[in-house]
Amino acid sequence: MQIKDNVFVITGGGRGLGRAMAVHLAEQGAKLALVDLDGAALDETVGLCAEKGAEARSYICNITDEAKVEQAFAQIKQDFGQINGLVNNAGLLRDGMLIKVKDGELVGKMSLDQWQSVVDVNQTGTFLCTREAAGIMAVQGQGGVIVNISSVAKAGNIGQTNYAATKAAVASMVVTWGRELARHGIRVGGIAPGVISTDMTAQMKPEAIERLVAAVPVGRLGEMSEMAHTLQYIIENDFFNGRIVEMDGGLRM
Template identity: 60%
Template sequence: MDLKQSVIAITGAGQGLGQMMAVTLAHAGAELALLDVNQKALDDTKRQCLMLGVKALTYQVDVTQEAQVEQVFSDVVIDFGQLNGLVNNAGILRDGLLVKVKDGQVSKMSLEQFNAVIDVNLTGTFLCGREAAVQMIETQSQGVIINISSVARAGNIGQTNYAASKAAVATLATTWAKELARYGIRAAAIAPGVIETPMAAQMKPEAMARLEAMIPVGRMGKTAEIANTVKFIFENDYISGRILEIDGGIRM
């Protein structure tokens, strides 16, 4: 895919990985549809993209709400005339043990805590991926869908909900690659390791230290390193149905 004047939608575009992806793709000449629940954060990303001379529009949306997602992707095509790519980046953390015993008392992860992560990370990815595919097909735009997974998809202590969601979005990508190829749509996923983002900053210091000690390259990843991988997938037309692990060598 030639990124110049291609239209790429990015969820969770207001900060961290999403913002860096938007700026990186803007550098390559892509036009950006920036999606996030936080309008103020979106405005900051939009400003950075406009400074690079590309068209960038913002869309405030809760990716867990079907009607909102349907409307937003319809609006994107009305505003840009096409849709060539989607990065399903929106996600949250609500870490906790499945069960925990303290002073003889057993506590457990609540269904609300589990569902909150599944709703954003998995259901949101499903809804946005589905609607992006619909718009790509209806506008006859060959396209690419990239899901952001995580090395936690292999299972990680204290992340029952997050690990489950990230394993699922990786599987969605491989499934979509097979289903959507007939329409000229590729799909892939990226499984980042420990990356310096606001989300990672939410982790407990002891958990972060434990993870950093496991990374063979000796440091956390940079947001630019993940954003450059997104750009690589868009530009390499032979990548589909694969999960790229960008993790500094860590294996959970």
Template identity: 55%
Template sequence: MDINNKVIVITGAARGLGLAMAEYLADKGAKIALVDMDFESVNHASSMITDSKGYVCNVANESEVEQVFEQIKNDFSRIDGLVNNAGILKDGLLIKYKDGEMNKMSLDQFQSVIDVNLSGVFLCGREAASHMVRSGQGGVIVNISSISRAGNFGQTNYSAAKAGVVAMTTAWAQELAKFDIRTGAIAPGFIETEMTAQMPQKAYDMAAQMSPLKRMGTPQEIAQAVSFIFENDFISGRVIEVDGGTRI
């Protein structure tokens, strides 16, 4: 896909990885629909990017997702691409037993992460694909997974969601190819974002040292990988690990 003049929707786009992707793709000539939960943040982000517009949406809410994709289609006349980036963390052990006291991960703690990180990807992917099929011009869907998809200590909910994201990516590649729609996934390792910047220094240094490159990745390096999937027309149904060689 030639990114120039294509309309690309990015969820979780107000900051961090999402904003970096939006800026990178916009620099290549894309028209960007930025979707996020926070009205002020997403509109501020939009004000910094040419040919963009901000939208407020909870990706875990079906009716909101349907409405926002319809609005994007009306505003831009088409939808050519989607980056499913929105996600949350609510880490915790499955169970914690100490001094005779049992603490369990609550269903709400598990389900809230699944709702955003997996169901949200499903809903946005479904709506984007629907509009792409109706247009008859194909498109590309890129889902953001994680190296934690293999399973990571303290991340039962997050790992399960990110594994599901890769599985959906593969399934969609098979189902949507006849409509000239490709899919791909990115599995980032530890990346320099607002979230990692809030880590205690010792934990931050340990995370950086997990990579053979002895550093964290940058949001721009993830954006480059996303752009590669959009631009390479023979990539579909695969996950690209951008983790500096880190393996969890």
């Protein structure tokens, strides 16, 4: 699929990876529908896309709310006339150990809210947004592309029972939807990044960054521009379907 003049929805488009991918697609001539809960951050991203000469609009939406997602995608379709691509980037981290034991006593455990909140955003939100986008694309009859952002943590990681489970789920959705939606000309791909240099990692202690870098065979963190480049590859390669790109510098958890 060509990027120029096509309409792409990016969830979590207000900042971080979502913003980087949006600006990159804007440079390629895409039209952007950016979804997030942070209106101020969305406005900033819209402005950055506009600087690249792209049409971009913001949509404040809680992707865990079925009715809100239905309304948002209907509005995007009305505003742009079509939807050609979706990037399921929005995600939530609420790390914690499953249980904590000290001196033979159970002193803590992951709460149901800690589990459910991550499942609601990362897994259910991805499902709802894809369902709405796929329905619109299928009826349009022009095909389309959907990209799920998974994580190296999908293989399992200490302290991330909730996050790892959801990232494994969205990876399996790539395979399922890649098979289901191909009949409508809709391809589905995924990216499983390792540790990427973002505003969040910039706030980490230097010694924590050093430990992360030491674990990556290529000897550095990934760049947001590299994530955006991987997204471009999936969009433009019409034979890519039902697979995950492991964009982790060789890191394995």
